[in-house]
Amino acid sequence: MSIPDFRIPDLITKKKNGESLTPGEIAHFVKEVVNGGVQECQLGAMLMAIYLKGLTDDEIVCLTGAMRDSGDLLGPWPAEWKGKVVDKHSTGGVGDKVSLILAPALAACGMKVPMVSGRGLGHTGGTLDKLEAIPGFSVSASKEKMKQLLTEVGCCIVGQTEKLVPADKKMYATRDVTGTVDNIGLIAASIISKKAAEQLDALVLDVKYGVGAFMVDEKKSRELAQQMVTIGNGLGMKTSALMTDMNNPIGKMIGNALEVAESIQCLHGNGPSDLEDLVIKLGGQLLFLSGNADSAEKGEADLKKTLNNGEAVKKFQEMIIKQGVDPNTAEALCAKGADMWSILPKSKFTTTIKSPLSGFVHGINSRTCAECSLKLGAGRHASTDPINYAVGLELCVNIGDKISEGDDWMKVHHDCDVIPGDIRNRLTGTIDIKSCPPPTVPLSRVSSVIS
Structure with missing residues (x-):
């Protein structure tokens, strides 16, 4: 019988004593986690x-690389795609439908975007849930199918397969029950390991802060962003992060079908300015990082062009057809000026929320909006909960707008006969109105870039 190179208890003791683990020790530990050679109590202890x-930093890069290599890798990609395989990751937000617009817009710029996305849980929405509001759309794709989609369309948005980064699944399940979820290094390793498995040339991170973000505190969010950038670059992906404000919802729509409709409007060049700005800044950064634009500003201009000339929405239409949507349905959904509600799920009722005061809009609490949308059925508390694709919220005002008492400021899309009183009361108090205009109305959510 062969004697293992490293004893798991020795590795735990070494880290418990504050010593650094070698790359070999980390690789062995992660391998044994996947193979069943690490007991659950040992994983919890580590x-x-x-x-x-x-x-x-060296340990985190090694850990992330070992997690990446614990399962399937999506590459190698064809040699002619070198420098063009890119993706983005968001730390989660309210009304964040950026991926639905960015992936096809990047494909229209000649990029290859193998976007592996997740579902919503808690107050943040999930990209896959939004896309499944489109009748027939399938988020399941094998490694081979993804390559075909990238060859034929240039982008795909799919769910994670069981064989992609299995170490992360086991480690996260244990983190969840041992009080070790909120560790910057482990969070960063979990996120970047999945993106590294896509074999990317470049990665841009949308790291949010504010009341609606996964991490409310900007300083902690910045720490996470820097850690992820360090790991990504350490694993050979050109990586940068945009720090973005998540105090107010992104765009006007919160809810699955509602956000699909708003995404398609943006793909036609008619989306809310804050949403479009975030899309083109993330995309511009990716085009620059990957060497496909001379500057981030040039990349932004290239991406914006695809929203205005119809190329981005054409790519979106091609993508959803290749991922299971009937061609006639896809064409009707993506046509300019289309009645999208003849195709997308529509709520039974719409109720307006009135402004309680007169003045100027200073803020709209994104966390409260998300929690109310969740209670209406747009999200899930547990991974097994069903989703109501039709329900959600629609904002009627922007930050800085003048509003009078009794004006409509939000529409609630719901299937229950009457909006529950607690939801109505919370939404009424969600808007921040003051007598004078806000001192400034930011033109962009992006506060800084970390590279």
Whole structure:
């Protein structure tokens, strides 16, 4: 019988004592996690030791690489795609439908975007849930199918397969029950390992802060962004992060079918200015990072052009057809000026929420909006909960707008006969109105770029 190179208890003790693990020790530990050679109590002990003692940058890069290599990799991609395989990741937001617009817009610029996305849980929405509001859309695709989609369309948006980064699934399940979820290094490793498995040339991160973000505190969000950029670059992906404000919802729509409709409007060049700005800034950064634009500004101009000339929405139409949507349905949905509600799920009722005061809009609490949308059925508390694709919220005002008492400021799309009183009361108090205009109305959600 062969003796293992490393004993798991010795590795746990080493980290418990605050010592650094070698690349070989980290690779062995992760391999044994996947193979069943690490007991659940041992994995919990190691994660707690990491939580308490921390990891060096080198350790985190090695850990992420080992997690990436624990399962299937999506590449290697064809040689002619070199420098063109790109993706983005968002840390989760309210009304965040950026992926639905960005992936086809990048494909229209000649990029290859193998976007592996997730579902919503808690107050943040999921890209896959939004796309499944489109009748017939399938988020399931094998590695081979993804390559075909990238060859024929240039982009796809799919769910994670069981064989992609299995180490992360096991580690996260244990983190969830051992109080070790909120560790910057482990969060960063979890996120970047899945993107690294896509074998990307470049990655841009949308790291949010504010009341509606996964991390409310801007300083902590910036720490996470820097950690992820360090890991991505350390694994050979050109990586940068945009710090973005998530105090107010993105765009006007919150809810699955509602956000699909708004995404298609944006793909036609008619989306809300804050949503379009975020899309083109993320895309411009990716085009620059990957060497396909001389500057981020040139990349932004190239991307915006695809929204205005119809190329982006054409790519979106091609993508949803290739992912299961009937061609006639896709064409009707994506046609300019189409009646999208003849295709997308529509709520039974729409109720307006009135402004309680007169003045100027200073803010709209994104967290409260998301929690109310969740209660209406647009999201899930547990991964097994069903989704109501039709329900959600529609904002009627922007930050800085003048409003009078009794004016409509929000529409609630719901299937219950009457909006529950607690939801109505919370939404009424969600808008922040003051007698004077806000001192400034930011033109962009992006506060800084970390590279």
